[in-house]
Amino acid sequence: MKLNTYIILLWSIFLCTINAAAQASSHSTIQDITNISKIHSTIALKAYQTKGMDKIKDLYYMLAKWSTEQDTAVRQAYKENIHALLLQDNTFIYDVRTKQLKKISEILSNAATIMDVVLKNEKISKTTEDYWIVQYTIISSGTTTTTTVEQKVFLKNSNKQFGATTKKVWQLSLGDTVIVEK
Amino acid sequence: MNTELDLFYLLKIKILERYKEFYPYYTGGIEQFGNKEIENLRDSVEEVTGQYISEKWVYTHLKPKGNNKLPRKDMLDILSKFSGYGNWEEFVFKHKNAEATPIKPKINRKYYLVAGVATALLVLGLFFYLKNKSTKKLTVINAYTKDTIKNDAIKVYKLEDSQKIAINMPNAGIAIDPSTKKIFIESPYYKAKEIEVQQIKNHSIELEPEDKALLLKNIIKNKEQAWQKKQQELQQLLAADVEVIVVLENNMGAEYYAKEEFIRFIIAPSLSSQKWELQQVQYDANNKVKFLRIIQ
Numbered sequence: 001m002k003l004n005t006y007i008i009l010l011w012s013i014f015l016c017t018i019n020a021a022a023q024a025s026s027h028s029t030i031q032d033i034t035n036i037s038k039i040h041s042t043i044a045l046k047a048y049q050t051k052g053m054d055k056i057k058d059l060y061y062m063l064a065k066w067s068t069e070q071d072t073a074v075r076q077a078y079k080e081n082i083h084a085l086l087l088q089d090n091t092f093i094y095d096v097r098t099k100q101l102k103k104i105s106e107i108l109s110n111a112a113t114i115m116d117v118v119l120k121n122e123k124i125s126k127t128t129e130d131y132w133i134v135q136y137t138i139i140s141s142g143t144t145t146t147t148t149v150e151q152k153v154f155l156k157n158s159n160k161q162f163g164a165t166t167k168k169v170w171q172l173s174l175g176d177t178v179i180v181e182k
Numbered sequence: 183m184n185t186e187l188d189l190f191y192l193l194k195i196k197i198l199e200r201y202k203e204f205y206p207y208y209t210g211g212i213e214q215f216g217n218k219e220i221e222n223l224r225d226s227v228e229e230v231t232g233q234y235i236s237e238k239w240v241y242t243h244l245k246p247k248g249n250n251k252l253p254r255k256d257m258l259d260i261l262s263k264f265s266g267y268g269n270w271e272e273f274v275f276k277h278k279n280a281e282a283t284p285i286k287p288k289i290n291r292k293y294y295l296v297a298g299v300a301t302a303l304l305v306l307g308l309f310f311y312l313k314n315k316s317t318k319k320l321t322v323i324n325a326y327t328k329d330t331i332k333n334d335a336i337k338v339y340k341l342e343d344s345q346k347i348a349i350n351m352p353n354a355g356i357a358i359d360p361s362t363k364k365i366f367i368e369s370p371y372y373k374a375k376e377i378e379v380q381q382i383k384n385h386s387i388e389l390e391p392e393d394k395a396l397l398l399k400n401i402i403k404n405k406e407q408a409w410q411k412k413q414q415e416l417q418q419l420l421a422a423d424v425e426v427i428v429v430l431e432n433n434m435g436a437e438y439y440a441k442e443e444f445i446r447f448i449i450a451p452s453l454s455s456q457k458w459e460l461q462q463v464q465y466d467a468n469n470k471v472k473f474l475r476i477i478q
Binding site for chain 1: 409421422423424425430431432434435436437438440441443446447449450452453454478
């Protein structure tokens with residue numbers, strides 16, 4: 001084989017390597033995009049943030065329903081729905097009964113009734129790469145006690161199973177709560 | 183140059199000035215003359231000119247702020263004489279080149295405003311009457327039960343040059359303009375229908391129900407139904423790989439539910455899932471629901 005042939009062969013291998021590297025880099029860039037503010041338009045992000053607040057209201061509503069439900073199966077369904085709203089099983093939530101932060105698993109292991117609450121003064125205080133922080137005031141039904149808390153709401157692109165099919169979809173999950181003011 | 187009517191308005195001023203020579207305490211204008219002032223004026227005119235003017239004439243010609251026509255010449259002569267002129271010709275001669283009279287009635291703005299508003303309302307009324315007259319009103323009914331289908335359950339489009347143009351339906355029924363040749367109706371609860379307007383009989387369109395979608399709606403909305411029944415029916419209706427999406431406001435993004443999760447949120451509803459409304463239902467080859475689009 002002549003020298004020219006070697007050079008052409010080596011040059012081709014070099015170009016293929018560069019191309020493959022570029023494709024791999026491009027592929028990983030698409031997968032690594034997690035910054036929700038960059039991926040979603042302002043209007044779309046606002047829609048997700050509104051939905052996130054709905055989920056917080058759903059959480060407190062279903063906690064109250066779970067605590068008073070007599071039917072074991074429905075009570076279990078509420079419990080699973082509450083878990084479905086949260087990022088993890090050990091997510092910290094404001095416990096309306098004790099007025100303290102507790103892991104959701106602890107809250108759901110206490111059978112005492114959870115009062116209905118009214119949530120007010122909702123506002124987004126911060127948006128980061130894959131979550132935002134919502135500040136809101138909790139007013140227990142029938143009392144004047146108010147507690148202002150902050151809670152993380154995550155928006156993640158992850159796999160979801162629909163029967164035998166798996167799809168990547170954007171999913172909202174509620175994260176930890178912290179007490180701002182009692 | 184003043185017109186004769188302008189000059190008559192000027193004569194009214196002169197009459198008033200002359201009247202005030204007899205009754206200096208009177209501070210109003212001729213248009214404010216009451217019975218007493220009219221009587222006084224008639225007396226004064228009679229005294230000065232030896233002529234007589236009727237109460238009715240004063241009411242008809244002197245009291246009005248605006249006059250449409252010039253009074254009779256003999257009456258003008260009497261009043262010109264009362265005001266210090268030989269007759270009406272002398273009065274006209276002396277004042278025809280004077281400045282326009284200050285008491286020429288101003289445009290009554292209120293009158294014109296009311297007239298303007300009334301005219302506008304009349305025109306608008308006429309417009310809507312004609313529009314309604316030319317608009318075809320249609321009712322959509324269930325093909326089997328013959329019940330009227332509410333507007334919130336259907337979407338209606340005008341088909342024009344292969345374009346679908348949504349028809350607004352703020353009131354009961356469908357109102358279509360005369361230019362509409364063909365319409366398309368779709369609904370999650372009824373089979374879609376495309377129809378030529380000319381073929382519509384008795385102003386009503388029949389839609390065949392999608393029984394499964396109506397059943398699904400009932401399961402989602404019926405708070406009285408036992409959860410076991412709901413679960414059983416949903417298990418039968420939904421395909422194993424059903425994809426349920428709940429669209430967010432302005433169709434910006436969506437939430438996704440798989441079969442078991444969806445059923446759970448029907449059995450143990452959240453505040454949000456209680457507001458769910460079906461928007462689109464698709465079926466697979468086995469006639470099971472494979473896709474649900476929901477709005478909240």
